[in-house]
Amino acid sequence: MTAKHETGSPARTPLSRERVLHAAVALADAEGLPSLSMRRLGQELGVEAMSLYNHVASKDDVLDGVVDLVMQEIEVEPSDGAGWQASVRRSVLAAREVLTRHSWMPAVIETRTTPTPAMMAYMDAMIGRFLAGGFSVDLTHHALHVLGSRVLGFTQELYDDDGPASGSAEDAMLLFQQMASQYPNMARMFQEVLHDTDDAILGDGCDSDAEFVFGLDLILDGLERLRTAS
C-alpha cells in the first residue's frame, strides 16, 4: 500500500559503490567517525540502511573502500633527480597533509587488517625511492620500519600475519607473481627479506623487536648528535 509510484519520479541518481564511499568520506569529514553508521550513511544518501548492502558487502567493506579512496588523494609524483631524501620527504609530507585533512583516517586504518591497493601502491613507490637512492634492499626494509609511524602518521605494523594457514604454497606463489607485476619494488623487497631469514613463508620474515630497537637507536643516536652540536 506504499504505492507512490509517481511516474516521472525525481530521477534520483542511482546508488553505486562510488557514491556510497564518497558519501562516507564526506560524512566522516563533516561529523566525525562515530557518526559514520550504516543508517546515518543511508540517510545521507536518501536511502534506507539496508539498501547500501546492494553495493557494498559490509561495513568493513565500506571502511576498506573509504581508506582506499582517501589514499588515492595522495599524489605520488615520480622521483625527480633531486636526491632520495627530498623525494621521500615530499612523499611523506604529502601523505601527512592528506591524513591531516581527514583526521579520522588513522583511527580507521588501524582497524583494517589487509592493506588496500592504494596503500600498496604508496608503499611500492616509497620503496622505489629508497632503492633508486642507492639503498640496499635490507636498509630499505629497515628504513620503512623506522619511518613506520611517520610514513602514514600512525603506527602500522601492518600485515602482522596473513593468517597461519590462509592458503597453500601454490596460492601464495600465485599471489606473489600477481603482486610482482603491480608492485615490483615491494615484491623485490619481500623476496630478498624472506630469503635472508630462514623463516618459512609464514611470518612476515622480519623480527619486529629487532626492527623496533633499530629504529629506536637510530633516533637516539640522532638526538645525541644534536645534543653535542648545540
Add this chain to the structure above:
Amino acid sequence: MTAKHETGSPARTPLSRERVLHAAVALADAEGLPSLSMRRLGQELGVEAMSLYNHVASKDDVLDGVVDLVMQEIEVEPSDGAGWQASVRRSVLAAREVLTRHSWMPAVIETRTTPTPAMMAYMDAMIGRFLAGGFSVDLTHHALHVLGSRVLGFTQELYDDDGPASGSAEDAMLLFQQMASQYPNMARMFQEVLHDTDDAILGDGCDSDAEFVFGLDLILDGLERLRTAS
C-alpha cells in the same frame, strides 16, 4: 519472589573499583578488546552489568582506569649514571614490553582523550632523563615528539587541546601548580615551551607540523648516514 536470602551467603567479596579494573584487564588479556563489554565484565565478576556503575562512572572510566593500571606495570627505575641514552633506551623498551604483553593497549590509549596519572608520571620520568643527560629543555621537547610513537608504541599527539574554554586562567594556574609538585620535569618543560612561543595558554604551545618535520628530517639524516656508511 526471588527470595533466596540464605543467611550465611557465600561471603562473596564485595565489588570495588580495583576489582573491576583488574577484571577488565584480565578479560581484555584473555579474550581481546571487543569482549570487554560491561555485561561481559559483570558476568566475569558474577554480577549484573549495572552493578558495576556503583564503582565506576562509565565505560570510559573503566578504560581510563585500565590504561592507568597497565601503565603502572612499567617500572620506572631511577637513572643510574650510565648515560642518558642507555637510560632512555631501557625505559622505552620497558614500556614496549608491557604494551606488548597487553597487545590491546595501544588501541585503547588512542581512544582516550586525557592522559592518566601513570602516563604523566612516565612522561615526567622520561623528561627527567633527558634533562639529566644534558639536553636543553627545548631539545628535550623535540626529542619527545620524535620518539613519539616509539615511547609508548603508538602515535600519541596527546593533549591536543584541553578544550578551548575549559577553565579560567586562575584554574589553569592552580592546575599548573598542582602539576608542578607531582611532575616537576613536565612542569618545567611546559613553562619554558609556553614561554618561548607567544601563544596564550590555549594551544599546547608547539607547532605540530614543525615537530613532525623535525622528526622526519632527523630520521632521514640518520638513514643517509647509514647508507653512506655501508
Add this chain to the structure above:
DNA sequence: GCAGACATACGTACACTGTAAACGTACACT
C-alpha cells in the same frame, strides 16, 4: 532486639549498532 538508613545489586527499558531474511517493485531482455 529491633527499626530505620544506607550502600549496593538486580531487572527492566531505551536508544543505538550491524546485518540476515523476506518482500515488493521496476526495468531489461527474450
Add this chain to the structure above:
DNA sequence: AGTGTACGTTTACAGTGTACGTATGTCTGC
C-alpha cells in the same frame, strides 16, 4: 507478454552502553 534480475524497503535479531526504579543486604541508634 512473460520472466528474470537488480535494487530499495521492511522487519527482526543480537549486540552495545546506560538511565531508572526496586529489592536486597548490612550497619547503626535506640
